[in-house]
Amino acid sequence: MVENFATNSGAEKNVNMRQTRKTELSDKNVNIRQTTKTELLERARRLPKALIIGFNKCGTAALRSFLSIHPDIVSPNREPRYFSNNYNQGLAWYKSQMPLSTSRQITIEKSPNYIKEIKYLRRIYDMDPQVKLLVIVRNPVTRLQSEYSHEKSKYPEMVSMSYSEWIYINHIERFVVYMSDYASEIRQAYSVFPEEQFLIVSEEDLERDPVSVIRQAETFLNLQPAVSNDVFVFNEKKGFYCFNTSHPFFLSVMDNWEVNTLTGCLVESKGREHPSYDPQLLQQVVNISLPCVQDLFRLIHKKFDWKYYNSYID
Incomplete structure (x- = not known):
């Protein structure tokens, strides 16, 4: 008791x-955009007009949280995973998981496993063939570190397992390709939806300059620019940007379960400390993943500033 x-x-x-x-x-x-009385009366739960569909351990939580600060974007706190795990619940159930919104606002849902299976993508298409799709990718070197930190916090038997041991136990060649091959799944998604319905961004860009990524999303979603640099503050301890808790736009994410309302940063389960690389292992990971990175950049017609790969990319 x-x-x-x-x-x-x-x-x-x-x-x-x-x-x-x-x-x-x-x-x-x-000066914050006001919601009219008419809009308040018409608030309802609406199906998403945009989805963040991938990738896990690439900053999907940060992307969703940062976009949610825009006054014309609303988003459910939890991942409904409707098109993957809960499709049998039906569309009415899915709509019930969405937050209330006005007709001016766009509902964005985030479930990063949607990009994994073509059947999930086809289900999304059946709901709305015009839906906008956001994808966030990450430097494979860092994504592997993040996956290790996540698993170590989740499984007690991994407490004494070093990073090198973990990678080799997972069969390094196959595992590194699995964590680096974004192109194969994006290419699969392109077979269902036209390329112009995708916005593909990098976790590193979101970490370095969140407003620049939000600007891309505002343009992609046909929204008026509303988020400025003073919405975020750089947290020296964390080493990345967090919400400015004194800014009125912070109201938009106060109930976000992934945000610490005292610090304005994502909760401790996000942004965990990463293990260091043995130089030989680092080079091995880069060598294995390089063809996947090159394939990605060719596919999406742009390159990201990813450490360790720049000297190999024309």
Whole structure:
């Protein structure tokens, strides 16, 4: 009973803290796009007009959270995984998982496993052949580190396993290709939807300059620019940008389960510390993944500034 009371008390405290922050931000006199009375009355749950469909361990949570700060974007907190895991629940169930929105707003849903299977993509097409699709990719060297940190936090038996041991246990050649071959799955997605319905961005760009990526998304989604640099602050401890908790736009993500409302950063399960590479292993990973990176850049007709690969890419 004591444990339950403590848990409930903590939850209530967190809710109260969020409400206090909302009141503080609402009281600020700033130029924020106002929702009209008519729009408030017409709020309803709507099917998504855009989906973040991949890739896992590439910053999909950060992308969704950062886009959600735009006043014309709404997004469900949790991944419904409708087209992959819950398709039997039906479209009405899927709509019920979406947040309330006005007709002016775009609902964006994020489930990074959608890009994995062509049957998921065809199900999306059946719902809306015009839906916009966002894909975020990441330097394979870093994506592997992120996957290791994630698994180590999840599985107790991995506590004493080094990064090198983990990669070799997973059969390095096959595993590195699996984590690097974005092109094969993007090419599969292109067989269902036309290329112009995709926006493909890099996690590194989102980390270095989130506003520039949001600008790309605003253009892609035909939205008016609304997010400026003062919405984010660089967190020296984390080493990347977090939300500016004093900015009124922070109201948009106050209830986001992936955001710490005190720091404005993603929760601790995001942005974990990465293991270091043995130089020989690093070169091996780069050599194995390089053809996949080259294939990706050719396919999407652009290159990302990915450390370790630049000297190999024309």
